[in-house]
Amino acid sequence: MSHAATHTIEHAEEGLGVYTQKLGMWVFLCSEVMFFTALIGSYIILRWGSAESWPVPAETLNIPVTALNTFILICSSVSMVKAYAAAVHDDQRGLKRWLLTTVLGGATFVGVQAYEYIHLIGKGFLPSSGLFGSTFYTMTGFHGFHVTCGVISMAYCTLRAFRGKYAGGNFHGIETVGLYWHFVDLVWIILFTIVYLF
Amino acid sequence: MxxxxxxxxxxxxxxxxxxxxxxxxxxxxxxxxxxxxxxxxxxxxxxxxxxxxxxxxxxxxxxxxxxxxxxxxxxxxxxxxxxxxxxxxxDPARIPADAIPLEVTAKQFEWHFGYPGPDGQQGTADDYGKRNELHVVVNQNYRVRLQAEDVIHSFFIPVFRLKQDAVPGMQIMAWFRPTRTGQFELACAELCGLGHYRMRARVFVHTPEEFAAWQASQIAPTTPAASDTTASSGRTAR
Amino acid sequence: MTTAGVAAEHLEHALHDDRPFIRKYVFSTDHKIIGIQFLFLSLFFLLVGGVLAMVIRWQLGFPGKAMPLPGAWPSTMAPDGVVLPEFYTALVTMHGTFMVFFAIMPLLVGVFANYLIPLKIGAPDMAFPRLNMWSFWLMIPAGALMVAGFFVEGGAASSGWTGYAPLSANPEYTGATYGQQLWCLSLIVFALSSLLGSVNYITTVVNLRAPGMTWFRLPLSIWALFITAILALLAVPILAGALIMLLFDVVLHTNFFLPAGGGQPLMWQHLFWFFGHPEVYILILPAMGIASDLIANGSRKPIFGYHSMVYAICGIAFLGWVVWGHHMFQSGMNPRLGTTFMVSTMFIAVPSAIKVFNWMGTMWRGNIHFTTPMLNGIAFVAMFTIGGLSGIFMAATPADMYIHDTYYIVAHIHYVLFGGSLFAIFGGIYFWFPKMFGKMMSERLGKIHFALTFVAYNLTFFPMHILGIGGHMRRIYDPSQYEFLRPLQPMNEFISLSAFALFISQLPFIWNFFHSLFWGKKADINPWHDNGLEWTAPSPPPHGNFETTPTVYHGPYEFSRPDMEQDYLPQNQPLPAPQPVAH
CATH class of the missing domain: 1.10.287.90 (Helix Hairpins)
Structure with a gap:
């Protein structure tokens, strides 16, 4: 009976023409958009919806370091694209190399963020330090959590790549994880702009 | 029925x-x-x-x-x-201009009413306050500034058909004009904690003469504590 | 019938399934088992929520009197059987929370979406069976965390099921420090479970439909569940975000909703109701879909205006996003916004009216079979109509000013969620029980259950409208505190007695359910003579559902075709060939 399962999926009524994993990821990302909308929307209401003045972010946060970190995350998105291209062209060496680069980039980002947190907490800037503290830690914290999840799933993909699971142009898994990774990257660009720069 | x-x-x-x-x-x-x-x-x-x-x-x-x-x-x-x-x-912009200002502050689990005194102005020396008793004059417009000290409460006078939440950190305006003299009840309509059910106040709609007499008794340095005890006797009972 | 024959022939072969017990029935990835697991879990929570309601009704009907078994109640809740005010606020909070998040929503979405979607679209399983399993198993810790609230110091969360901040955001205001944290955590886990479910339902409906199952051949139950999944997908993360901020306010002393630190209490209400109003439709749309299937089947007629039914579902779902402010008319929100929300809310009456009239149109000139599922379907229409009409009073902002936060609202929500959703759920259970378990439920007991429930339900909830018009506030522990409510006390007593009767009326259902499960009459493949694909698979369907992928030839409501003897035509059988025209 279990063979029937895989059999039917291939012969289904015309869907969106997108394979199921990728469609599932898109659907999931819609939900993620709403989640971050709740957090970012609240930040916008709290910051610009009241007359009270907001602290200047640059006085508390280290913008150059985070800017560099942002650059690293963007680069990891680029390397993800490279990994996807390698998977599509069945270039196993390239796939492994670019996946590793991406994992490394993501891990670096999380590491720098952890360092930033330790530094800020040491300075006495806490989640309870006014609305700025509340929103800063909640938004960047949940983004960091998403990056961590991304790093873990990509590490898993890397492991699978080394075991040759993506051989023969089997790129679906890579593309699906890649979508998530680009999304997380995009969210960070928004967060960096409105939390650090404005 | x-x-x-x-x-x-x-x-x-x-x-x-x-x-x-x-x-x-x-x-x-x-x-x-x-x-x-x-x-x-x-x-x-x-x-x-x-x-x-x-x-x-x-x-x-x-x-x-x-x-x-x-x-x-x-x-x-x-x-x-x-x-x-x-x-x-x-609409706050459409509150009648001749309305007498009242300050209403809600907290767990009581109402405080700030009256403007004979001069009809809030923030002057003749202001006085009263706990859990709202005294008003019939056929007179009143403007209420609602505030809450702790959680959200709701200012609900069933016979006036008026309901307005009082939200901490906000000042919300409401108004009414009583048309009938008598004693009525004011309730909190928003869950505000375990004492929500007894967050009750009494509403007295007076004739102008009655109100003047009552106001005089409030301003005169008599024993305000005594009247406060009667007001709160209703809410301490469970 | 060929299909039935083929399926029966393969039945034995199909049921031969060598998965070990734990994979088959416990950590199963089979959508049917997961649906049944959700059924047991959410019926359990329905019972829990019902028991809490009985305690609430006891206190309101007989304030301050000792409950039965006075010694059995913990002294932190009800010393000597007398409910404490702090326990009462916890009761109303947990009753609402259990019913909305752990009973009605999983009953509609967890049970019917899981069980019906793959079967009705002709798929072997969900798109992501393992995620589906996680979706169920996350509900267990979510439920456990919620129940745990009753047993921690300070008691369960007591800020209402809506958790209005700042009451919920600072433990000092309620005393339920741990209870509130557990409430938040439980609902965050619930949100995750809901997310996994929604991703599955949407992907499955889009990509796994059998050949020929075009969008406009989908049964309305599937349309409703699909649109509901989209609502849940987009609304529940908003709740999750709000809950996280609330939890941080309680635990990390952030200031999102606490005005002392610059936060905004009204922001909680905006977030909560931006989730909450789509949530209301999550709780009613699947019921509408199920009722549509039941009514078409019971009337032996095509659904009246299939396309407009689909558009009405979409219309309600869309409008659901732009009406959240109608919960906040008296909250201190700008009154001009109130006007906007009033207008958008009024428009919801339009698709709702379309649906009600189309259900009536379906029954018109039908051949109505009074089966238990059909009776429940009819009750759904009748009761949802009352719930919908009473909603118009609240949509009108000035009228809302008086009835807001009174028993009128309580009456309204129960007419929609009990009279609407729950009747459809009962109808659905009676209807699909034979498919789920291969056994028929007793029609006689089913009708007794229906009749008792219908009467007791109306006696319980209709008088609440009158209490509301009398000005009776919600969530008050002791109405006798107020002089103007004292004359209403006999009615409160009457409601309480009716509520007890309503609770007892569920006993025939419980008996029927478990008795039929073991000793019920064996069910045929298609006992209701329905057209859905699920009725072409054996009862119960084997792992993988269909021996061969079905092909779909027409819509799901081909009942009583004039060119056929039989009054139904399953979707996998071609339409009769048109009569040859004489030359």
């Missing part, structure tokens, strides 16, 4: 609000009768009988356009009909 209906209105807009309610009741009542009677008729008339087959009907565009349009028109009408009354009651 008089208790099966609204408590008698005692404010300037109360009757209009009741009329709106009755209007909606007529409209929805008509729909209710049409639908429920129609259902019953169908259930009897088209009940299962041997040898009979249901008619193969997939729909009827005309019928559907009719029952889409009619509710839409009725609802737009109700919206347009309700809007002026709503903005007259709640």
């Amino acid at each position: 008089q208790h099966w209906w609204f408590p008698t209105s005692a404010s300037s807009y109360g009757a209009e609000l009741d009329n709106l309610f009755v209007l909606i009741l007529y409209i929805t009542g008509a729909v209710f009768v049409i639908v429920e009677v129609g259902l019953l008729v169908f259930l009897v008339k088209y009940r299962k009988r041997e040898g009979r087959k249901a008619e193969y009907i997939e729909g009827n565009t005309t019928a559907e356009i009719v029952w889409t349009t009619i509710p839409a028109v009725v609802c737009v009408f109700l919206g347009l009909f309700s809007q002026p009354l709503w903005s007259r009651i709640k």
Whole structure:
């Protein structure tokens, strides 16, 4: 009976023409958009919806370091694209190399963020330090959590790549994880702009 | 059964609000009768009988356009009909200019009423306060500034048909004009903790003379503590 | 019938399934088992919520009197059987929370979406069976965390099921420090479970439909569940975000909703109701879909205006996003916004009216079979109509000013969620029980259950409208505190007695359910003579559902075709060939 399962999926009524994993990821990302909308929307209401003045972010946060970190995350998105291209062209060496680069980039980002947190907490800037503290830690914290999840799933993909699971142009898994990774990257660009720069 | 209906209105807009309610009741009542009677008729008339087959009907565009349009028109009408009354009651810009200002502060689980004193101005030396007792003059406009100290409460005077939440960190304006003298009740209508059910105050609508006498007794340095105890006796009981 | 024959022939072969017990029935990835697991879990929570309601009704009907078994109640809740006010606020909070998040929503979405979607679209399983399993198993910790609230110091969360801040955001205001945290955590886990479910339902409906199952051949139950999944997908993360901020306010002392630190209490309400109003439709749309299937089947007629039914579902779902402010008319929100929300809310009456009239149109000139599922379907229409009409009073902002936060609202929500959703759920259970378990439920007990429930339900909830018009506030522990409410006390007593009767009326259902499960009459493949694909698979369907992928030839409501003897035509059988025209 279990063979029937895989059999039917291939012969289904015309869907969106997108394979199921990728469609599932898109659907999931819609939900993620709403989640971050709740957090970012609240930040916008709290910051610009009241007359009270907001602290200047640059006085508390280290913008150059985070800017560099942002650059690293963007680069990891680029390397993800490279990994996807390698998977599509069945270039196993390239796939492994670019996946590793991406994992490394993501891990670096999380590491720098952890360092930033330790530094800020040491300075006495806490989640309870006014609305700025509340929103800063909640938004960047949940983004960091998403990056961590991304790093873990990509590490898993890397492991699978080394075991040759993506051989023969089997790129679906890579593309699906890649979508998530680009999304997380995009969210960070928004967060960096409105939390650090404005 | 008089208790099966609204408590008698005692404010300037109360009757209009009741009329709106009755209007909606007529409209929805008509729909209710049409639908429920129609259902019953169908259930009897088209009940299962041997040898009979249901008619193969997939729909009827005309019928559907009719029952889409009619509710839409009725609802737009109700919206347009309700809007002026709503903005007259709640729009801060439309509070009557001659209204006497009152300061109402809610906290777990009591109401504090700040009166402007004989000069009719808040923030002057003759102001005085009263716990859990709202004293007002009949046929006089009042402007209430609602504040909350801790959690959200809701200022609800059933006979005035007035309800407005008091939100900590916000100052919300409301107004009313009592039209009937007597003693009424004020309740908290928003869950505010375990004592929510006893967050009650009394509302006294006086004639001008009565009010003047009461006000004089408040300003005179008599024993305010004594009157406060009577006011709070209702809420300490469980 | 060929299909039935083929399926029966393969039944034995199909049921031969060598998965070990734990994979088959416990950590199963089979959508049917997961649906049944959800059924047991959410019926359990329905019972829990019902028991809490009985305690609430006891206190309101007989304030301050000792409950039965006075010694059995913990002294932190009800010493000597007398409910404490702090326990009462916890009761109303947990009753609402259990019913909304752990009973009605999983009953509609967890049970019917899981069980019906793959079967009705002709798929072997969900798109992501393992995620589906996680979706169920996350509900267990979510439920456990919620129940745990009753047993921690300070008691369960007591800020209402809506958790209005700042009451919920600072433990000092309620005393339920741990209870509130557990409430937040539980609902965050619940949100995750809901997310996994929604991703599955949407992907499955889009990508796994059998050949020929075009969008406009989907049964309305599937349309409703699909649109509901989209609502849940987009609304529940908003709740999750709000809950996280609330939890941080309680635990990390952030200031999102606490005005002392610059936060905004009204922001909680905006977030909560931006989730909450789509949530209301999550709780009613699947019921509408199920009722549509039941009514077409019971009337032996095609659904009246199938396309407009679909558009009405979409219309309600869309409008659901732009009406959240109608919960906040008296909250201190700008009154001009109130006007906007009033107008958008009024428009919801339009698709709702379309649906009610189309259900009536379906029954018109039908051949109505009074089966238990059909009776529940009819009750759904009748009761949803009342719930919908009473909603118009609240949509009109000035009328809302008086009835907001009174028993009128309580009456309204129960007419929609009990009279609407729960009748459809009962109808659905009676209807699909034979498919789920291969056994018929007793029709006689089913009708007794229906009749008792219908009467007791109306006696319980209809008088609440009158209490509301009398000005009776919600969530008050002791109405006798107020002089103007004292004359209403006999009605409160009457409601309480009716509520007890309503609770007892569920006993025939419980008996029927478990008795039929073991000793019920064996069910045929298609006992209701329905057209859905699920009725072409064996009862119960084997792992993988269909021996061969079904092909779909027409819509799901081909009842009583004039060119056929039989009054139904399953979706996997071609339409009869048109009669040859004489030359």
